[in-house]
Amino acid sequence: MKFLSSLVFLGGVGTVLAGTQLFGMNLSGFEFGCAITGYCPQGSNVIPPVKSLGGADGAGQMQHFVKDDGMSIFRLPVSWQYLTGSTIGPLSTKALANYDLLMQACLDTGAYCMIDIHNFARWNGEIIGQGGPTNAQFVDLWTQLTTAYADNPFVIFELMNEPHDLDLTLWAATCQLVVNAIRTTETASHIIMLPGLNYTSAGTLVEGWGAAMAGITNPDKSTTNLLLDVHKYLDIDNSGDHTTCVTDNVADTFDPVADWLRTNKRQAMLTETGAGASTSCFTDFCAQNEAINANADVYLAYIAWAAGSVNSTYILDLAPSVKGKVYTDMQMTTECVIEPWKNSTAVAAPAWGLVLPAGTASTSSSTTSTTAKTTATKGATTTKGGSAGSASTSTSSFVSGATRTIVPATPINPKNSASGLEVAGMQVMCVLMAGFAVLTFML
Incomplete structure (x- = not known):
């Protein structure tokens, strides 16, 4: 008894x-070409992870990640320039339709799908609200995007990828204006991700930008569905551009941040993180994600970088290979992204915290196709039978370093871009x- x-x-x-209630993958491609200066050349630089647009089969990748691996969230980076045709103003009808192909493929899996404006708080070298695009122009961008997905709470709004080298007080004020506009425009409440400074680094949240961004509220002064957005890598300059991992992200970063979040009754998502395929990285990246899962009361999700249209020679390539209808995950994906989630232990959700709404993601992630599984060892991968090709027709239940540049799939490795609700969700x-x-x- x-x-x-x-x-x-x-x-x-x-x-x-x-x-964690959610875990998943970045689908890279729509943001290719973007530098930390906010210059995002278009044309051949962009390789959307959409098969019909000449890129990777992002729909097939996401179907595999959900059905075979249990993933439940995808981050879909895109540049501001792509969405508006390289001119600040109305969204390009064609560009939005192209991006929406990926968005709908994501929603068709039942997963949560995150819009990431991948501009580093800049437009062509100038800072938003600080001499560059005006606050009104940035608000207008998000008002248009919110209008497009106003009634779908499975779409998450990440206001900006990796702000850096700007005035924090002014940036927080800019984000407050955007939050106000989103809440006024939406017809269903969306999760909004609030990115801080130093490439929204988790490492500087506690002593740096956390308090300012946590001060942003909804128009009614609540903080419901407002989450802090953190990124973190494990190499020498926190860029993800090096194959060796040297950082203890558990003791030095994620444990202290978890304590800060509990003290301040806030929650966060780790929306970008990754590691090269070296022995040190297998050790440290796996340990990091085990720690994230152990602190699931305050960390709602972690999203690995990256699949999509990344080149197979890219240090942080996590795109699964596919042969016929069989998908093969990268070893790093299997051991350090999937297994920490599958092997995690129970954590009590705080009474004040968000527990994400259950949708088709919760049922999709528990449905596993027949698999042919190989034991993963260093240098090996786990193979799973999956469904190649386009996404299914099922629908959601609701309609750091100095050279952080993403470049197209070429023999040259692309540079990584990072430094730094209500009832029961799928991991309940x-x-x-x-x-x-x-x-x-x-x-």
Whole structure:
């Protein structure tokens, strides 16, 4: 009877999470060419991860990641220049339609899908709201994007990728204006990601930008669905551009940030992180993601960088290979992205925190196709039978370093771009929770 009593007590504390509520992958390509200066040349630089547009089969990749691996969130980077035809103003009808092909393929999996404006808080070298594009122009961009996805809470709005070298107070004020506009325009409440400074580095959140960005509120002064946006890599300059990992992101970064989040009753998503395929990185990246899952009360998701149209020679390539209808995950994906989530232990969700709405992502992620699995060893991969090609027709239940440049798939490795709700979601232990009423009755 002791065991039953402890279960009832745990249920009384709150929802129980078995690891982060979401985990997934970046689908890179629409942002190719963007430099940290906010210059994003178009044309042949851009290789959308959309098969019909000449890029990778992003739809097939996402279907595989959801059905075979249990992933539940995808980040879809795109440049401001791509969306507006290299001129600040109205969204290009053609460009938005192209981007929406990837968005709808993502939503068709039942996953959460994140719009990431990949401009480093800049437009062609000038800082938003600080001598470059005006706050009104940035607000207009997000008003248009919100209008396009106003009624779909499975679309997450990440205001900007990796702001850096700017005035924090002014940047927070800019983001506040955008949040106000989104809340006024939307017809369903969306999660909004709030990016800080130093390439939104988790390493500088506690002593740097965290308080300012946490001060942003909804128009009603609440902070519901406003999450802090963090990035972190493990190499010498926190860029992800080096094959060797040297940083202890657990003790030095994610444990202190988790404590800060609990103290301030806030939550975050790690929306970009990755590592090269060296022995040190397998050790450190796996340990990092195990720690993220162990702190799932404050970290709602982690999203690895990157699949999509990345080149196979790219240091951070996590795109699965496909032969016929069989997808093969990169070893790093299997061991350090998927396994930490699958092997995570129960964590109680805080009463004040978000528990994400369950949609088709929760059912899709539990459906696994017949697999042919190979034991993963260093230098090997895990092979799973999946469905190659376009996404299925199922629909969602709701309609750092100095040379951070993403370049097209060429023999030259692209540079990585990073330095630095309500009821039960997919990682909630639903069976355990459903039994609490019965257990209480038994007692």
